[in-house]
Amino acid sequence: MTPLSVLDLSPILEGSDAGQSFRNTVALARHAEQLGYRRFWLAEHHGMPGIASAATAVLIGHVAGQTRTIRVGAGGIMLPNHSPLVIAEQFGTLASLYPSRIDLGLGRAPGSDQATARALRRNLNASADEFPQEVVELIDFLSDAPRQPVQAVPGRGTKVPVWILGSSLFGAQLAAMLGLPYAFASHFAPAQMMDAIELYRATFRPSEQLAKPYVMLGFNVFAADSDAQAALLATSMQQAFVNLRTGRPGRLQPPVPGYMDTLGAPERTMLAQVLSCTAIGSGDSVREQIAAFVQRTGADELMLTSQIFDQQARLRSYELAAAAMHA
Structure with a gap:
């Protein structure tokens, strides 16, 4: 049987507010856990009136604290908006609080306009073109023996499972090259789904994290x-x-x-x-x-x-x- 997981944007309903959205998210996570769903992921969005999951790591920690066994993670963190070190520290903290239950999905789209990007990272020279390098840097921060002089504490040695998210062939190529599991956004951008799956499986290279291709849609x-x-x-x-x-x-x-x-x-x-x-x-x-x-x-x-x-x-x-x- 194909495993099932949940993606939640913590939607803000007409006539309601973010506080109620978070209560609904926790209730859904508990429900999914009882039903046998494998993961419960939350997505990073900014400046969206109907989505409350902007502070994604904070909400992941809240959901993980209100559940017992279901894996909780990001689907995903938009890495161009953040320093890899900060994400390593955040998810290293989550993994230390909730061992063997935290996932880290990474996306390359900033998911925002220039003004929002400036407010988030204040560095408009950063771009999605740096995404592969920053993924490698982040994975290194989470490893047992980082090669960088700066250490992520918490973070080092937690080896939080990293996923590549995508809706195009770029993410498929990167996930295959790094030997990472691949999550395709077919729920809203299905145009290149079959081509991306085929490319990912055909070019996959085994890694320490993953021995063979793994596709979540x-x-x-x-x-x-x-x-x-x-x-x-x-x-x-x-x-x-x-x-x-x-x-x-x-x-x-x-x-x-x-x-x-x-x-x-x-x-x-x-x-x-x-x-x-x-x-x-x-x-x-x-x-x-x-x-x-x-x-x-x-x-x-x-x-x-x-x-x-x-x-x-x-x-x-x-x-x-x-x-x-x-x-």
């Missing part, structure tokens, strides 16, 4: 007790993508009956493309859709995300997805 799931209810729940995510792509990012909105009927052809085409790696429906329907996706891609693990407005419906979606995979 992002996948949207909107599961409910009926296909119609699931389709309604999915409209919150559809609204979020349309608003983001039209320059109007905001808080996660309540579902809207008949939402797709209100859209023009360009918006429908855009949603069909970016959400092509998505299962919507009842438990049986979701099981068939997930099975078809795994068969097509050969994914070693799936990271499910359910951007659902109602918290109880979101918990139910993950419950149905887990049950579908165990059926």
